[in-house]
Amino acid sequence: xAVVSQHPSRVICKSGTSVKIECRSLDFQATTxxxxxxxxxxxxxxxxxSNEGSKATYEQGVEKDKFLINHASLTLSTxxxxxxxxxxxxxxxxxxxxxxxxxxxFGSGTQLSVL
Amino acid sequence: xxxxEQHPSTLSVQEGDSAVIKCTYSDSASNYFPWYKQELGKGxxxxxxxxxxxxEKKDQRIAVTLNKTAKHFSLHITETQPExxxxxxxxxxxxxxxxxxxxxxxxxxxxxx
Numbered sequence: 487x488a489v490v491s492q493h494p495s496r497v498i499c500k501s502g503t504s505v506k507i508e509c510r511s512l513d514f515q516a517t518t519x520x521x522x523x524x525x526x527x528x529x530x531x532x533x534x535x536s537n538e539g540s541k542a543t544y545e546q547g548v549e550k551d552k553f554l555i556n557h558a559s560l561t562l563s564t565x566x567x568x569x570x571x572x573x574x575x576x577x578x579x580x581x582x583x584x585x586x587x588x589x590x591x592f593g594s595g596t597q598l599s600v601l
Numbered sequence: 602x603x604x605x606e607q608h609p610s611t612l613s614v615q616e617g618d619s620a621v622i623k624c625t626y627s628d629s630a631s632n633y634f635p636w637y638k639q640e641l642g643k644g645x646x647x648x649x650x651x652x653x654x655x656x657e658k659k660d661q662r663i664a665v666t667l668n669k670t671a672k673h674f675s676l677h678i679t680e681t682q683p684e685x686x687x688x689x690x691x692x693x694x695x696x697x698x699x700x701x702x703x704x705x706x707x708x709x710x711x712x713x714x
């Protein structure tokens with residue numbers, strides 16, 4: 487299957503700082519990327535959908551000014567958690583779709599811990 | 602909106618036994634149903650998927666069945682091995698501009714040697 491690379495795998499930051507997470511499709515062009523959040527022992531919650539060259543579409547209840555998404559190229563999307571607080575601590579996972587193909591391929595996830 | 606229910610939440614089997622995980626969905630327009638395996642601290646890995654025009658699909662020890670009338674789909678793992686131990690998620694597609702996936706609540710599968 488296609489490879490999606492996500493970095494960093496783990497980040498610890500102080501409250502009030504911003505953290506950027508990168509998601510790259512390594513062997514295909516991803517016209518659409520998705521960002522999920524997952525709490526321990528829970529399912530994946532979709533945060534937003536990003537399409538290359540356009541603004542991200544956020545799910546209800548997700549603060550767009552808090553979670554900044556940039557899909558600047560067909561192989562890279564970034565999620566920036568701004569002014570992070572302890573309640574933002576979670577496992578963040580990106581996924582990517584190649585064109586109109588339905589299959590979604592996931593990155594390895596980023597464990598964010600805000601102190 | 603689409604709702605996907607998944608059962609059981611935990612499943613313990615002996616090595617070599619079969620495991621079955623079941624999901625139901627609510628949106629009759631859903632037409633794509635993938636299954637993902639997630640190991641601790643990692644992202645989900647697509648293991649098998651099925652489209653609505655097919656009733657069954659098999660890949661070695663893994664099979665998925667779909668009953669569109671009843672809005673049920675199931676994952677079947679035969680000859681389970683300890684390395685099959687993980688959390689399994691089903692998902693169903695929804696169309697709202699972009700095609701998105703709605704995930705089930707997950708099944709923690711434990712295969713004991």
